[in-house]
Amino acid sequence: MATTLISGGTVVTATGRSAADVLVDGEKIAAVLAPGSTLLGHDLAGSVDTVLDATGKYVIPGGIDAHTHMQMPFGGTEASDTFETGTRAAAWGGTTTIVDFAIQRYGERVMDGLAAWHEKAAGQCAVDYGFHQIIGDVNDDSLKAMEALPDEGVSSYKLFMAYPGVFYSDDAQIYKAMRVGAETGLMTMMHAENGPAIDAMVADLLAQGKTDPYYHGVARAWQMEEEATHRAIMLANLTGAPLYVVHVSAKQAVEQLAAARDNGQNVFGETCPQYLYLSLEDQLGAEGFEGAKWVCSTPLRSKHEHHQDHMWQSLRTNDIQMVATDHCPFCMKGQKDMGVGDFSKIPNGIGSVEHRMDLMYQGVVDGKISLERWVEITSTTPARMFGMYGTKGVIAPGADADVVIYDPNGHTSIGVEKTHHMNMDYSAWEGYEIEGHVDTVMSRGRVVVNNNEYLGSKGHGQYVRRATSQYLV
Ligand code: URP
Ligand code: ZN
Ligand code: ZN
16 A cells, blocks of 8 residues: 655644644555654655655645535526536645535435435545435425434435425424434534525515615525524424534524523534625625626625624634535526526525635634634534544544645635636636645545646545534533
8 A cells, every 4th residue: 555754744733733744554644753753763754655745834634525515406407516526626625525415305205315416426526525415305204214314324414494495494394303313313404594584575676676696685684594593593402403504694693503502502503715705795796797606595794794704703712613615606607697687596506615725724814713723614623513533634543644735835816717626617716815725635545636736536535424423412
């Protein structure tokens, strides 16, 4: 088996940083050693197959993006990244594991949905992948099937309080699913927005001739998110279900989560880069139909209400525990443009899987989070939250050799003609400049990106059977 020494770098984990060399043997990390260590009197660098020089750079566990939707059928079309293109873009950006969503649609059986997603992903991925299960039709059969999810390596499922007629669950369905989730040891993931009220407001706005993308954000007001978050928390409290609220964007929703945590409840929140950097006014409100590029749900929030600043603060204080992308890309031409003249027909989603590690590193440069917190919210907590820790999310002997060498003196210019490898005809991050660069990416011991060259291959990525969340009590 091939051996690699990553030498001279600063190893950064969620708990600290130190100068250390990392020895990789095959697919695993074999040792983390004092710089320049010898083995039985032998110079290590001279005994391994490959030496990667990380002098002046950070050596971190590979990123884990716990919320992606590759080739998801949604909004009358399909997300434009396949498992092949999306995981390749992830690799380019230093993400070595994704957790995507298998879907049970209305009238379908849960295990058929899971099997269909295995079929889409198998043999296609550049990096490792796992699945959460969307339960889009809570009924006796799907409740029974939920009990079998842990045996499939699926330890979390997602419900929707939004999208009536698509994935929506009413309160009775949520209550029933949460009861099973609590008993089965599954993490309940919630899309917390009041879908029926949003749909009524959408109809009102369209009737007034308010058809631009901007009104997507108006209809999906923060009150819709706060109310649903509160309701989800109360139903979780009643049923004893651990709760993880996805794509949190409103500061009022964070306050609901923080209050519940202060009250001793086992609830968590995820945010996404778009809710930290982008706004209702600057992006959704862009000239003409441009705002469609940033139509996603929950929506971008008003900068005048300071949701973005509050979200950075919540990341620092651990009121929000982690950052995923909710990567759900659509092209402007042929997909987003379905909603010209009617914002409600714009497919919901933004693509960011390639840029999450960089965008969050810029938060370190800007003094918003620490270096260790960067690793924690992008890799270690996702691993713990979703049952992968030890194998993923850490630089330690026995862990998978998913390692990123990150150059703090490098530079990354984001743009569709620049660093972009996602299958989209625009970038939601066009013009963003990052004061850092993903230098080398190793996935289970194999270098898949090095010095701006892609060395990975389709099919290298394996299915990750996930265990119970470490946050369950
Ligand atoms: O706009 C979004 N978030 N699209 C993906 C589906 C979801 O709700 O996560
Ligand atoms: Zn959602
Ligand atoms: Zn999503």
